[in-house]
Amino acid sequence: MSRARNVSRWLGEHSELGVAGFLALLGVLVIADAAMLPPAVGQVGPIGPDVVPYAIGGLLVVTAVILAVDVLRGGHGEAESGEDVDLSEPPEWRTVLLLAAAFAANIVLIDSAGFLVSGTVLFWGSAYALGSRKPVRDGLIAVGLTVATYFLFAHWLGVPLPLGPFEGVL
Amino acid sequence: MDVLGNLLDGFATALTPENLLLAGLGVLLGTAIGVLPGIGPAMAVALLLPVTYTVEPTGAFIMFAGIYYGGMFGGSTTSILLNTPGETAAVVTAIEGHPMAKRGRGAQALATAAIGHFVGGLVGTILLVALAPVVADLAVNIGAPDFVAVMLLAFIAVTSVLGKSRVRGFASLAIGLAIGLIGLDPVTGQQRLTFGSLHLVDGIDVVVVAVGLFAVGEALWVAANLRRTAGRPIPVGRPWLSREDVRRSWKPWLRGPVIGFPFGAVPAGGAEIPTFLSYVTEKRLSRRADEFGKGAIEGVAGPESTASASAAGTLTTMLTLGLPTTAVAAVMLAAFQQYGIQPGPLLFERESELVWALIASLFVGLTLLLLLNLPLAPLWAKLLRIPRPYLYAGILFFASVGAYAVSSDVADLIMLLVIGLVGLMMRRFGLPVLPAIIAVILGPNVELELRRALQLSGGDLSGLVNTTFSVVVYCVITVILAWPLIARLVRKQSREKTPAS
Structure with missing residues (x-):
């Protein structure tokens, strides 16, 4: 034991x-x-x-x-510090797992459900993982950000993000 | 005067409404990013790489340069008001700046920092104008062996001078080099490390690597260690300086570039070392040395001017040699590659208009920054109140959009997450990120030039050291590598001497 x-x-x-x-x-x-x-095959030169x-x-x-x-021998790499980083407490890997999950959901959804859904899920899920507990406000911000980003990318940058089922709605 | 003529043409380009707007956007974003915690100029430029798809190169680089200079300006605000430096360049500023704010002299600290930045940036950029064409002329004849030597020097310097542990620096470098191998071998067209996947044949896009390492890796690391109780910034009024403050500040402002510019130009970690040196110098030279540690204005003025000038030095090396000495420069180099432009000695010939417009825009950006920052500093400090969940969720969101926009390929998002997790591991275990990103960007070039040099010499290794220049560079590399050994010998000798005397 x-x-x-x-x-x-x-x-x-x-x-x-x-x-x-x-x-x-x-x-x-x-x-x-x-x-x-x-x-x-062919010309390779002295170094292949x-x-x-x-x-x-x-x-x-x-x-x-x-x-x-x-x-x-007892050597340790020094963990990186930063403004929002508190190294006096051990890292919370649960937060990282939740963030990775939100990101994975974004990966799975973007081609099938479209960017509007996947982007909203990513932002809302990340905010939740990071400790925000205002689901309605978070959701509104997520949708607003996603729609604004869609227009920015489609119209200014000329990069159309996939809409999935929302094709033709926007 | 050829240079002056070029510079005037540059101003003509930089002052067109569109470019002026982009410069303004750049310095605004840069300042905001400098103030915001957890997001630095390297991450910001990485997240903005998608603009390279639509904005023409001149405008994009004007914006990126604005972000770089703006980030330096903004970083000092958090150092002074919150005692938490936004960028590594502003670490030293906190030592005197925060005590100043605590004693109710925050306004003066912000003012001397802002003017110090302006002066340092101005002198640094003038040095850039004077030196860059000369360096480019000298470097225009360097051949493949010299190129290989300089790049190897950059690798060694960035892993050995920076950071606390060499082996961790080399580990980071090796990871970056391995990522750089993925894709088609440029000489024979054979697939390396692709594992038969079509997604990997073109290599991993440098946007994905940069965003993964800087944005996703950083966001995940901060998320794991998020401070539960955020610090409260000290409230502050409009920055101003008394006659006495100016009298104490102007010399440190002017000394800054002397230290900052050369250190920014060599691969020794950007602004970290020179700002510290500047602090030590000002402490030694000040007649008020007793005030240091309690809020001496010289300790803010000098390092801030130094930081700004080091950015100009960094740009000089990047533009003339194609050698990035800081993370921001590395990401900007990636942006050049997106446009198919190779920075280096030939840049001044081939892309003369672009380079001079970029340099002119640095002067424009500095002026805008001074006008924006002196009156608006209290407003910028309000940015510190942004809820952290939104900040880091936003970083992940834009990282994902940026990586997807590269080629509308989900595989890029998977790579982004994987590289982000590698970045998280590196931050957790003290592996510096800079060697990795420099290796990803320069690695393939070094291999190509290495093979070219050896092809010319028929495979004879002497083909790598057949110029005086390359021999000198290899000597420098040897000294850097052997430095710990040399230092130990010297220390031993002096220790043997002391008991005798």
């Missing part, structure tokens, strides 16, 4: 090893992709398309190893 707790605490304190893991994985991916490039990827993959793996060593 206490051993399991110790292990989880150790992992919590060394969560930065995950970054090293990510770098190593990315490095291996880059190297593997370079190794599997088909032989080039695989040389630079090997170097970058190598750099990733080397930084991964050095970073892991640094973390195991």
Whole structure:
């Protein structure tokens, strides 16, 4: 029981090893992709398309190893500060999950239900995730922002955003 | 005078109603962004990259430059009134500016900051006018090996000089380089890191990368650590300066550019280091050194002028060498690429009209900023009251719209979220973002020039060091890389000496 707790605490304190893991994985991916490039046809030059990827993959793996060593020796990356950032309390990952969910909904909806729906869902959902508890006011702002943005992009920038079922309504 | 003639032509372009409007829009947006928490000029320019689809390049860059200068102006407001710097450039300002505001001298602090910005920006931009054509002329003959050396220097400097941990800087650089590989190899046309996906064949659009790293990553990170109780800004009246304040400020204003411009021009992290140096200098030179820490006006005037001048230095390097030394410059370089324009020595020949209009607009923007900021500072401070949920929800909203507008492809939104999560991880674990974005933008160019240089030398590695210039640059790189070692040796030596003496 206490051993399991110790292990989880150790992992919590060394969560930065995950970054090293990510770098190593990315490095291996880059190297593997370079190794599997088909032989080039025609003029290649002294350096083929695989040389630079090997170097970058190598750099990733080397930084991964050095970073892991640094973390195991007690090194810590300094979390970024900012005006609205309070580092004295642990991060609230729930907020990030909710925001990611709102963004995912936006991704799923934009082509099927159109930008007016997906944009409203994204803004309203994000505001809720960030702690706003005025659903009606948030909703009105979300709809207003979405419609205004649609016109801005369609008429000024010439980028028509998809309307989905609202085609012809606006 | 060729330069003066060009500059006058530039003013003619910059002062057309449309460009004047865009410059005004830029400085307004820039100031607002500087004041607003959590959103910096790099993020703002990234979010505005979609305007490159419709606004012609001259107008777009006039606006972006306005945002850059405006962000510097606005950043000091929060430093002074709230003790929370909006931009890294304004960190030092808080040290003296906030105590000034607490003692009821907020109006003077805002005034000396605004005028300091104007003076610093003005001197810096004059230096830009004087130096840029000379540098471009010198650089016009640099070949592929020199280009590779300079870019490598930029990579090494940006990872080693900046930040607290080198290995984390290199990790960030490597992530950026890997993202830059995705797509078709420019020489052979082979697909790299595309995993057979059609969406990845053209690479990840630089808009998506910039918006993902700066806007989505930042919004997610702030959201995770959102301050529950927002600070209350100190109320302040209209900025003004007494004769005594001017007497104490004018020298620091003029000293600022001397420190700021050169530091902005080299890849050493933009305004962070020079503003600190300026602060230390003013403290040493001031006859009121005892007042430092309690609200000395010199400690606001100097660093703010320095910050503004460093922006001009940054633009000089970006325009003449195509080398971004700060995040804003990196995103502006991405904007140039959207238009298919390659900044660098040839820019002054090929896009003479655009460059000079942009430079002229810097003078226009500075004047507009001074007129806007002196009387309106209390109004700007009201922006701090915006509810945070709306601010960050809005950032995510515009990030999504901007990325989707690139090619109306949902795949871009998925990439945006993934890159945003990478940006979140980087902020959580202290990986600086700047090396990554510079690597994404410059990486492919470096590879191309590297292969070109080696093709010319028939694959012989000596082809990379066959010019004096490149040899010098590699020596500088070696010194930077070996610096911790050198510093340790020097420290050891001096320690051995001390007990003997």
